[in-house]
Amino acid sequence: MIENRFDEAEAATWTSPAGDDPVEQALAARVFTARLIGQDPDLVMHGGGNASVKVTRPDLYGTPREVLHVKGSGWDLDRVLAPGLPGVGLDPLRKLRQLAALSDLELVNELRCNLLDSTSPNPSVETLLHAFLPHTYVDHTHATPFLVLGNLPDAEAACRAVFGDRLGIVPFVMSGLALAKKAAEVYEADPTVEGLILIGHGHVAFGDTARESYDRIVAQTNAVAAHLGMTTPTSLGVRAPADDLSVLPTLRGVMAEMRGSDKAAIRGGDETPMPVMDLRNGAQAMAFLDRPDLDDLAERGTASPDHVIHIKPRPLILRRATWAAGRAAIRAALDDYEAAYSAYFDRNAPLADAPKTMLTPAPKLAWIEGVGIVGMGTCARTAAIAADLGEQNARVRAVGEAHGGFRPIGEKALFDFEYWSLEQAKLGRGRTAPVFEGQVVMVTGGAGTIGLATAQAFARLGANCLLVDLNQDSIDTALATLGPGHAGYVGDITAKGAAAAAMDAAVAAFGGLDILVSNAGAATAGALLDLDDETLRGAFELNFFSHEALSTQAARLMRVQGRPGQILFNISKQAVNPGKNFGAYGLPKAATLFLMRQLALELGGDMIRVNGVNADRIRSGLLNDDFIAGRAKSRGVDEATYMAGNLLGREVEARDVAEAFVALALSRRTTAHVITVDGGNIEAALR
Ligand SMILES: [Zn+2]
Known part of the structure; x- marks a missing residue:
């Protein structure tokens, strides 16, 4: 059943700012109920519906002119605003009813030629359906219960059983002029009807006010739902745990x-x-x-x-x-x-x-x-x-x-x-797809500074990202910066079975994986002779074994797909240029550098490329402000000088590391390679 969500107080928050102008009032009321309709997926989903209002405005010469405001293409009803309801002169639209036929391209041209504002989006292709009906407010949906009713073998009889004569019945015709003419004819044959069923297509309701039309949409849809015993909303977006998604x-x-x-x-x-x-x-x-x-x-x-x-x-x-x-x-x-x-x-x-x-x-x-x-x-x-x-x-x-x-x-x-x-x-107009469109990118440590910057860089180029991190809240915060089309997975990547579980999460969320950015890591400080066995082994768990587990599981998944894939490691300058008291970080990172080369060797035949980034001195959770202050002090310089202590004399940021990952991902014939991102440090340069 559809909930009637009309609320006078909420309606007023839309109409009050419109002031005394009746045209602005009518538009604001239109926007409000159009959004209510759009927000219920059992009424309207993914462009399957539209809404309109008719107003009278003076033209440039002061002559009153009837204008239809109808949903424009590119706008979804649930978020529509006034600019998404382009105005079209009504008289020329009504005149089209005289025509026997009108192609879609001709229709679009007529609509554009009669726009109030030439920069508006194209009005809906169902505009004439709204134009030929006389009501101030018209709403059209593809509501789930009406799709059941309208596709029954004898839809007409079923509709009569529910509504008697209260709903006009429009037989199936193609959208455009033909449907608009048919709907107007059915309405004019009995102007007492409170709405129309479009057989095999959807539902129309109308009224003198936005509320009247909205109330009818909800009540009529619920009458059908009750008749069909549809007491619950359609399940949408439900994903349950699964045993085997291979x-x-x-x-x-x-x-x-x-x-x-x-x-x-x-x-x-x-x-x-x-x-x-x-x-x-x-x-x-x-x-x-x-x-x-x-x-x-x-x-x-x-x-x-x-x-x-x-x-x-x-x-x-x-x-x-x-x-x-x-x-x-x-x-x-x-x-x-x-x-x-x-x-x-x-x-x-x-x-x-x-x-x-x-x-x-x-x-x-x-x-x-x-x-x-x-x-x-x-x-x-x-x-x-x-x-x-x-x-x-x-x-x-x-x-x-x-x-x-x-x-x-x-x-x-x-x-x-x-x-x-x-x-x-x-077709053939050649939309240029973003370079990573639809590529699934998993980023471990995805809620951290470098991980998130990397996910953002891939997302900007069209990728769909799965952020893996320890904490749901930080993942949610990170996902909010990415917008829709991305997902998160909470897990400790050093735990047994965690790598396989992360791959399962990628399959459940997006069907598979194209690029793994094995990024998560943490530095442990201390001279080797002072480190206990447990600390060193713990550093290896995170900075080597988790990379090993994730990359090999990712490669297994990529082999199942049987298509090219990529593995990218965040290694470290430490892997080639050890820093005093950072042995517990550099040793496992050196092993990860070798892991990168070993995997590149073993996976090249599968067209799986394996590369890495050696970054240094990046502000992050690892290298935080306190840490920077301490390092700067120990070298007798201020923090800015410390951070810019490289050949280029500029601080290196997380986004620079992200760019290097992207560059490797785009280098389609490069594997077993390391890019250094440190602003220049000859001691750490690879030879
Ligand atoms: Zn439709």
Whole structure:
């Protein structure tokens, strides 16, 4: 059930600042309830909905002019603000109703030509649906209960059973002019209706006030939910502990291997990025995957036609027997999937109104028996969209089948959405992807100074990072600086089994691992003759054995993927240029330097590159202010002089170390190499 979250006091916080201006008041009220609708994923997810308000404004000559403010592309309803509701002149839009047909490109052009502000984003492609209805406020959702109702075999009868004559019933037509005309016709045939169901697509409600329209959206959605017995929200984003996720890295690797041949001539097939995965294995998802009719359900199409952009017409199904059989069996299943997709394209492309270019035949959603529903994308964000819609689609299918059947629009209509001219027009425009887009980077000590600077540097270039550190609070603080698309794992990397557990966390969060930055470390001071055995061994646990355990576990995971990978060590100047009383730090770091070379030797054949950074004198948790003050004093200089005591005469910062890690990661034919980041120190230079 959907909670009605309209609160007068909260509404006033939006409308009061608008003052007495009725236009600003109307817009502020519009923004408020649009956000309420957007914040409930069972009403609207990932672009599947929009909202509008009609106002009268004077034009430049003082003549009053009716203007429609409707959600613009690039804005999500849950965070929309007034600039996300571009204004369009209503009269020219209403005039379009006379036309028999209007292509999508013509529609977008008309919308842009009639914008109030020429710098606004494109108004929603469903703008005409809002324009042709007379109500001041119009809301349109793809609510989960309406997707069940609208895809029943006799959706019309089911709708009448719930609403009688209170809801107009709009048969399925393509979005754009055709749908807007049909919806207006249905409304005009009975202007007493309080909303519309769009068969196979979604729901529309309207009202004289923002609140009236919002109340109707919630009440009507709840009436459907009650009819269908949907008493709980759709499970979204649930990830439970799992026994065996080995299928995910294998699937990642196989999918990249299949795409690799496409680009082999350009950059060398080994560079093809692997998809990022988003696993959902909560109770609802797992129960769905136990259904005996999965193969049949997979063929039916998506719950709402716009979903096809994010999850393709059907999911990849991997039965336990298939994925447990290993890489070759998974490859065979993907070959079958792609062949079926090509056949779908070949069946439908000739029926389209214009020539079409085939999109990638690779799946974006997988139903993996015993494992979960898995969204796949070029980065964590797109994988999460696919996974969210995957969970919603599973529920719509399950509830629909229990109430007569899940019978969405046919293949031809679905193809028209997937190969919609506006989407096709974007192809080949050559979006330049960030260089690490979708690469999964694990950084140990990720909440510390150097670790976080490194994660930030990779994240800025598109990577999805997993921060490994000892403390949840510090990880949360660090993640907040990275924004969405990153994850954390709390663990003591010196504990037995910790390295394997960290790899499992990367697989659960993103499906696998591309780059390990084995960074965590700590210095123990003291002359060797004064150190007890336990202290020295403890230093080896953290500064050598944890690196050894993490890097070998990472390499095992990369071998499962069967694609190139990278291991980067934070070594230390101490590894080549010992400092007095730092033996307990330098000895294990020297071993880690050798570990780097040994692994580079043994893993080169797997295209796993292994490199390191020798940094020195970086302000961090290790080299804190007290420590710096002490060192400076012992050398008889001030702190700034001490920190800048190198050939360049400049303090070296954590971000400089981060840049070196990035530089190594980008040097695609470099392995067994160390970069020194110390501002210049001839004694510590490698020879
Ligand atoms: Zn829609």
